[in-house]
Amino acid sequence: MAGMKHVALHDADILELIVEHLAPGKECTSEAQRQPISALARVSKAFHIPATKALWARLPSLHHLLLLLPEFDTMYRAYRTEHPFGDLKDVRLSERVSPATWARFRNRAAAVRHLSQGRFSDVLVLHDESWSYLARLLGDHGPLFPSLRTVSGWQPTTSCEDLRLLACPLLQSVAIYHAFTDQGWAGSCPLAVQDVLINAPGLTDLKLVSCSDDFFTHITPEALAQLRSLWFEVDQPTDCAPREWYPNAAALRVLSALPALEHLRVELALDYNDTEFMGFGSLITLCILDSGCGDATWFLERCSSPRLRELTIDLTNLYFQEFEWEDMHPLCVAIAGHTPQLRELQIFFGFFGEMPEQIPDMLLTAAHPLFALRHLTTLSLWLSYGEFILSDSVLEAFAEAWPALVSLEICFSTFRPYTPGGLPRPHPASVTLRSFHALSRHCPHLQVLHIPHLYVPPEDCYGSVNVDGAEHSPGHQLWKMAICRAFIVDAHACAQVLHHIFPHLDVGHSRAAYLRSHDACQEDHFFRTAWLNTLDALEGCQTSTSNAELSYHDASQCESSGR
Template identity: 25%
Template sequence: MHPLSFNVEQMHRALFVSEVLLEIFINLNQLPTTEGWTQSLTQRSLAALARTCKTFHEPAMDLLWANMPGLRPLLGCVTRLHSMIYDPETKYSWSQCVDPLAEHEFHEFLRHSARVRSMTISSNTYFRLLTALPIETCVFPGLISLSWMVQRTNIGDLHFFLSPTLLNCSVSEFHSDLTHIGTRCAALEAITLLEDSGTVQLSATVRSCKRLKYLECPPLDSAAWMHLSTVPTLLKVKIVASRIIHFPLDNLNFATFLNLTTLCFRRMEVAAVVTIMQHFEFPSLKEFEMHVRVLPWAEAEQLCRALSQCKANQTLEHICISSRDRIPQHSGDPLTAVRQFLCFTQLRTLRLSTHCFIYLDDDLLLEAMTSWPYIRSLSLDDWHICPPTVTFRGLIAALRLCPYLQYLQVPVDFRNIDIGPEAKLFQNTSLQNLTIASSEPKETDSEAVARIIYSVLPAVEQVMRGNGNVRLWNNVNRHLELLRNKSSSASGHFITGAASQT
């Protein structure tokens, strides 16, 4: 619609209702774009609407400037810079040979900055143009979300973007301007610091934040942990170390994270995590994740024991503990995590991939399914070449107790598939994905295995070959396909077999 051809008197009355008009513009702004900022159809449409009439101007302009990919569009509003910024031949080279903004140009630059709500800064190309701005200038008074992907910037560069309204801040590298960000941005709810920094500076940054809901950062010292335990709004904490950092947490006092629901550690020193779990209680914790490069048996036992004692028995729903590398020399003792986690009665997901032998037999599997009535996914990666102790009969008995189970990965003994006649009358229709680290069935038992899977687990479609005898599992798949072809009620997804040598 061309602005000159628009007749306000013919406009429908609904368009004078600000809520209706804003909803229309928001839907327009959500259309996918494939071109650059200045060329996208959505941005051109909003610009045209802003020029149409006074009724359209404010909501269209608010959306037009709400999400900025950098400073370039704002600098384009400066008369002296406009032709250079939008000249395709100059691109970015011009910024190194022009003077910074003069005082009379500040108004042109700041004219639309109050409308910006979200900004991503990935380059320091234009920072020198702002050097004449007073350091106390609040350039973006309405900024809510900031993604700062710039490295090696000068002190003071980040200050222009630290708005009092800022709620979310993501920084690729720690910046000294962040040291007291909670003081300048009192409403800050989420902060992400991706790179390691000095522990003292990071601790000061975290301790300045009083209303955090989400925190992702490198490892913290004792003072920061104690401060976080006093923040009632805190819901999620994710600690990510780019390298193993050895520093003591020897000044922790026993405290409670009242409302924390998610706790995640990546590449963190296991001893430090165990110390944290031993000194704090988490009565609202729902998710716990621990991912490390190496997790020896002794440390895995300590971690599982500390987790079971953190007062989250009635709330914890998801547990994921994994290690990447195999331990050359490991203890022959089995990991007792399954038994230690029986106290978590609300458990939905349990994944253990620790390169340690995880103890599980028919009785313990039955007890686990009794303790976890809401379990939906159970994955116990058994990396060891050991004869499995869970029988097919025990597996079927356990499946009777878990009506919501959709994914299961446990070691099962396929060498003896004899089950009682009562089991043949049972069907589990919820299980869709089954990964079996198992001893291989006998070649003559392929059809029998297929018939049992088909009759007891109708939602399971096929056995994917593991690292055992591929031909044997292919025979099971072939018999499963023949059985499905004879029935019109076949349905389901996949069963993946990670069969191990026996």
């Protein structure tokens, strides 16, 4: 037996399977994975090669690779002795490296598939001259990282020599932070990105964060033509970020003509003067971060893609210009008019300026243009502060307009507080169980439901479970539900009705969905208790049903055996 174990540990396929079990994909994505794999690499010769490959495949910082160079290792140890809590910066490497050391360095670099710059301080570890030094050591012997697939969180040096050394034929995705075309850069960074695109024909995913507004105007359209996915956003709030970090008119014109671009995430703070274009004809998914209030509406009117299926609009970054109720209808008109084949729509609101005292018809009127999107499967409206008021008639209209819905989420993070003292009162037009019957009938594929209000008086539960006299869809597959503010008088009776309408609700996932969306605010304790108690009661109903079905099955088997 011992001999068989010994033979097995020399079988490369078996070793690979064991390492694959500890690090799926043969790369470490977390520190918890790195520890057991590192132990395998240290203590076992048999596991050394596959475990080492897994350790180096995802490099969390370039620092680990640089320690293989004796000159850098010596500098680092000396610096840490004098500055235990400091960070080594601006290292200039110049010493000769032995062939054996360089071979070890190249061997480790060849295993790297995913590279991150690590902590922000790691950005400044190497001086520009050190990257030129590495380029000289490399010579004409192929890419420095021949297996590299992704580069994340990378801030290039002034010369951008580091970007050129990252290029390889297998490279697929690059994320670059703080790359500019002025302040002494002399266009070197866009040209370096252009070289990377040319030398990495498989690079189709590019992310730029807080870069010059005219960045793409310095790159030839031929080099950009291979891009399928593009991010251009800012990592600071609108009131802090320079306007020069948002894409300008010229950059948008360049991007609008890219033939293969299918996925775009763009942060806008536009000057509408001389910003005319029409394009983006290949987009499938689009995310707009609107920092100017109205930029999303303006952009959609210039987006001509008939293939657009997923649209996300983020309005949470508005500071100086508040989003008003009057802005909702034009936005919905633009969405419906320019995305006729849309399947998924998400809109994130910060808060509405001068939020009026609402009536349900306000949301129904604003969203009515969206009823033209008959293929819509996902609708999400998220509000950071405040609330929408819904009613049975609003949800019934939604259900009739979008029969293909799979997910409907209208959720809030923080509510307007109600007046303390005594029990809170439900809104007079709140949602009742009647709307659940409508959703069950009209939306047979609905699986996720998250709504702001639910009012369940005793008379809606007792007697007939079908409160509106219409049939619901038996065996409906809805499995996750959350209610932001539930006013439920009898949790057990309400749970029985829910179990009857939606027999496949998953209590665990429903509870988790609610808790993720709402902090334990004291003012919402009443609603929190009401909904969580209802879920607990629903779990009891499901257990009773399962036990009854099991008893019936056992009785049937006994009867069959007796015959």
